[in-house]
Amino acid sequence: MHELGVVMEVVRVVEEFVRENDVEEVDTVVLQVGELSSMIPKYIYDVYPAAVDGTMLEKTKLDIEIIPGNGRCGNCETIFSVLQNHATCPNCQSTQFELLSGREFYIKEIVCY
Amino acid sequence: MKEYRVLEIKQSVFEDNNKQADLLRQKLKDEKIFLLNLMSSPGAGKTTTLTRTIEMLKEKLRIGVMEADIDSDVDAATISETGAKVIQLHTGGMCHLDADMTKQGLEGLGTEGVDLAILENVGNLVCPAEFDTGAVKNAMILSVPEGDDKPLKYPLMFTICDVLLINKIDVMPYFDFDLQACIERVKKLNPDIQVIPVCAKTGEGIEDFADWLYKETIKWQT
Numbered sequence: 001m002h003e004l005g006v007v008m009e010v011v012r013v014v015e016e017f018v019r020e021n022d023v024e025e026v027d028t029v030v031l032q033v034g035e036l037s038s039m040i041p042k043y044i045y046d047v048y049p050a051a052v053d054g055t056m057l058e059k060t061k062l063d064i065e066i067i068p069g070n071g072r073c074g075n076c077e078t079i080f081s082v083l084q085n086h087a088t089c090p091n092c093q094s095t096q097f098e099l100l101s102g103r104e105f106y107i108k109e110i111v112c113y
Numbered sequence: 114m115k116e117y118r119v120l121e122i123k124q125s126v127f128e129d130n131n132k133q134a135d136l137l138r139q140k141l142k143d144e145k146i147f148l149l150n151l152m153s154s155p156g157a158g159k160t161t162t163l164t165r166t167i168e169m170l171k172e173k174l175r176i177g178v179m180e181a182d183i184d185s186d187v188d189a190a191t192i193s194e195t196g197a198k199v200i201q202l203h204t205g206g207m208c209h210l211d212a213d214m215t216k217q218g219l220e221g222l223g224t225e226g227v228d229l230a231i232l233e234n235v236g237n238l239v240c241p242a243e244f245d246t247g248a249v250k251n252a253m254i255l256s257v258p259e260g261d262d263k264p265l266k267y268p269l270m271f272t273i274c275d276v277l278l279i280n281k282i283d284v285m286p287y288f289d290f291d292l293q294a295c296i297e298r299v300k301k302l303n304p305d306i307q308v309i310p311v312c313a314k315t316g317e318g319i320e321d322f323a324d325w326l327y328k329e330t331i332k333w334q335t
C-alpha cells in the first residue's frame with residue numbers, strides 16, 4: 001500500500017506551509033483526490049493518524065474531496081464518467097477518449113485558527 | 114471563540130515530485146550519468162535481464178545498480194556477481210520509488226565515475242507509473258505468462274515507457290499470448306515506444322536492448 005508514504009509527503013508540505021504562514025493551529029487538512037488516481041480515500045483516512053503522529057499536524061482532522069474521472073470521446077466529443085461507463089462512450093460506444101480529469105492528487109487547503 | 118480561517122494551498126503532490134525529478138535529471142545531466150528506471154510486475158524478469166545486459170555492457174560502460182525491494186537482499190547479491198556496483202534499497206512496504214528516494218539511493222550507491230545507473234523499481238504496474246523517479250528513460254518488462262491484455266489494464270505504465278521488453282518468449286507455446294495483438298495495443302497507447310521481444314533466460318534479444326541502452330547513454334553524455 002503506497003498511501004502512507006505519499007501522505008507523509010503531504011504532511012511535510014503542509015508543515016512547511018504552516019511554518020511559512022505563521023499558522024497557530026491547524027484544525028483540518030483538505031485534500032482533493034481524482035477518482036482514477038491510485039490514492040484510495042479509504043486508505044488515506046486509515047493511514048492519516050500514523051502519518052501525522054508526532055508532527056505539528058497530530059490531532060488534526062482530514063477531509064477528502066473527490067474529483068470525478070471524466071473523459072471526452074475522441075469520436076463524438078461526448079463528455080462522460082470513465083468509471084460509470086467502463087471507459088466506453090455512452091453515446092457512440094467508442095473506447096477512444098481523452099482523459100480530462102481524475103488523476104489528480106492535491107493538497108487543497110487547510111482550515112485553521 | 115476564535116474564528117476559523119481557510120488557507121488555500123492548492124499544491125499537487127505529484128507535481129511536487131515532478132519538480133524534484135526534473136532537478137535530479139538536471140544534476141545527472143551535469144554529472145554525465147544516465148539513469149534508467151526499470152519497471153515490471155513481480156517476477157517478470159528484471160533481475161535476470163539486468164544480469165544479461167550488464168554482462169554485455171560492462172566492458173564499455175561503468176555500471177551501478179539500485180535494487181528496490183521490500184526487505185530482502187537476494188537481487189543485490191545476484192547483481193553483484195556480475196561485478197557491477199550495487200546497492201539494495203529497502204523500501205519498507207512502499208510500493209514505488211519517488212524522485213527523492215531515488216536521489217538518496219544514488220547517493221548511497223556513490224555515482225563517482227558511473228556512466229550508467231539502473232534502478233530496478235518495486236514490482237508493480239500501477240503507482241511507479243505515477244511517480245517520476247528522475248530517470249532519463251523508463252523501461253518496462255512484460256512477461257508472456259502475464260498475458261497480452263496488460264496494456265489494456267495498466268495503460269499509464271505503457272504510456273510513460275520508452276522501451277518495452279516482452280520477456281520469456283521461450284514459453285510462448287504454452288500460453289495464448291498474441292504478440293502481434295499485444296504490440297498493436299501498446300503502440301496505440303504510445304506510438305513512439307520501442308518493443309523488443311527477449312528471452313532473458315537464454316539471452317536472446319538482449320543484445321538489442323543493450324545496444325539501445327548504450328546509444329542512449331552516449332547520447333546523454335555528449
Ligand SMILES: Nc1nc2c(ncn2[C@@H]2O[C@H](COP(=O)(O)OP(=O)(O)OP(=O)(O)O)[C@@H](O)[C@H]2O)c(=O)[nH]1
Nearest residue numbers: 154155156157158159160161236280281312313314
Ligand atoms: N522461462 C523463462 N523464465 C525466465 C526468463 N527470465 C526470467 N525467468 C525466470 O523468472 C523468475 C523471475 O525472474 P527475476 O529476474 O528474478 O524477476 P524480477 O522481475 O527481478 O523479480 P522480482 O524482483 O522478484 O520482482 C526466475 O525464476 C527467472 O529464472 C525467461 O526469459 N524465460
Ligand SMILES: [Mg+2]
Nearest residue numbers: 159160188233
Ligand atoms: Mg528482481
Ligand SMILES: [Zn+2]
Nearest residue numbers: 002208209240
Ligand atoms: Zn505506490
Ligand SMILES: [Zn+2]
Nearest residue numbers: 073076089092
Ligand atoms: Zn462518443
